[in-house]
Amino acid sequence: MKVADFIKQKRESIFPHSFELKDLLSPSLREHWLDFVNKTNKSQLGALISGKTSASNDDNVVHAVETLEKPVFEKPSFEKTEAEKPAPAPVVMKPEAEQLYKELTASLGEVLHTGEWLMVDQDRINKFADVTEDHQWIHTDPERAAQESPFKTTIAHGFLTLSLLSALTDSVDPNKQKFPTAKMTVNLGFNKVRFPYPVKSGNRVRATTRIQSVTPIKRGLEIVQELTVEIEGVRRPGCVAESVIQLHF
Numbered sequence: 148m149k150v151a152d153f154i155k156q157k158r159e160s161i162f163p164h165s166f167e168l169k170d171l172l173s174p175s176l177r178e179h180w181l182d183f184v185n186k187t188n189k190s191q192l193g194a195l196i197s198g199k200t201s202a203s204n205d206d207n208v209v210h211a212v213e214t215l216e217k218p219v220f221e222k223p224s225f226e227k228t229e230a231e232k233p234a235p236a237p238v239v240m241k242p243e244a245e246q247l248y249k250e251l252t253a254s255l256g257e258v259l260h261t262g263e264w265l266m267v268d269q270d271r272i273n274k275f276a277d278v279t280e281d282h283q284w285i286h287t288d289p290e291r292a293a294q295e296s297p298f299k300t301t302i303a304h305g306f307l308t309l310s311l312l313s314a315l316t317d318s319v320d321p322n323k324q325k326f327p328t329a330k331m332t333v334n335l336g337f338n339k340v341r342f343p344y345p346v347k348s349g350n351r352v353r354a355t356t357r358i359q360s361v362t363p364i365k366r367g368l369e370i371v372q373e374l375t376v377e378i379e380g381v382r383r384p385g386c387v388a389e390s391v392i393q394l395h396f
Contacts, residue, residue: 238363243328244396248368251361260325260356262315264379267303269348275307289348302345308352308386309340312374315354325356329367329394337388338371344383351379359389367395 240248269289276282284291285302292301317323318332326332346352359371369391376386 238365240363240368241366241396244363244368244394247326247328247394248361248363251358251368251370255358255360258355258357260316262317262353262355264351264353265311265315266351267307267311267346267348269301272301272303272307272348275304275310279304279306298345298347301348303348303350303385305342305345305386308342308346308376309388311352312354312376312386312388312390315352315376316356316374326394329396331395333393333395335369335391335393337390339387339389341387342385343387344378344381344385346376346378346385350381350385352376352385353379364393367393369393 272286276287281304285296286304287301289301293299296302313319317325353376355375355377357373357375359373361371362369370393372390372392374386374388374390375384378385
């Protein structure tokens with residue numbers, strides 16, 4: 148039996164019941180089914196099966212089947228290869244930004260700033276607990292902490308230590324601006340934050356700043372800096388954070 152005759156026989160056994168099958172389908176599937184039937188009837192294979200065009204041999208029919216079943220993937224016009232994409236326009240830096248970019252790039256990894264020591268006493272811890280409503284006894288109950296805490300005293304909240312970074316890096320002192328040539332500094336947040344060791348009540352802390360990367364952006368610079376909170380008399384830091392800021396000129 149020829150391939151065309153076989154397909155035609157199968158079609159005659161299925162398509163008489165196509166309307167019954169259509170009625171059982173959901174509206175969305177029914178629409179796809181009718182679209183499929185219409186496209187099949189209009190194709191070369193459909194014409195061969197319906198008898199409108201006679202195939203000279205089985206190879207023509209097989210070719211028609213392969214053509215119908217072969218998926219056609221056309222690349223959307225809006226997609227372009229990397230070679231076709233236009234190169235991004237170079238960032239044009241203002242003179243102030245360019246000068247600072249050169250200075251910071253030349254000092255990557257070096258400690259650029261070391262802040263003053265700041266006392267973290269119980270009163271500061273209690274006030275932070277009131278603001279955040281975090282009154283866990285390890286922070287606010289010195290008597291219980293002396294008996295049950297492995298540190299034998301209360302400790303500062305980790306987020307209190309993190310919140311002090313603005314003061315510890317002189318970022319909020321108008322008389323000690325870190326980047327005086329910039330018109331505005333925008334805090335984008337942190338890539339990483341760790342609290343290697345707790346800050347105990349009565350400890351003094353300070354922060355050091357290292358620049359990790361400087362990237363020119365439109366109208367300014369984006370700076371990634373490592374901020375480390377040192378605890379006086381303790382080898383391990385109280386906090387290590389990777390901060391991201393933008394300077395606009």
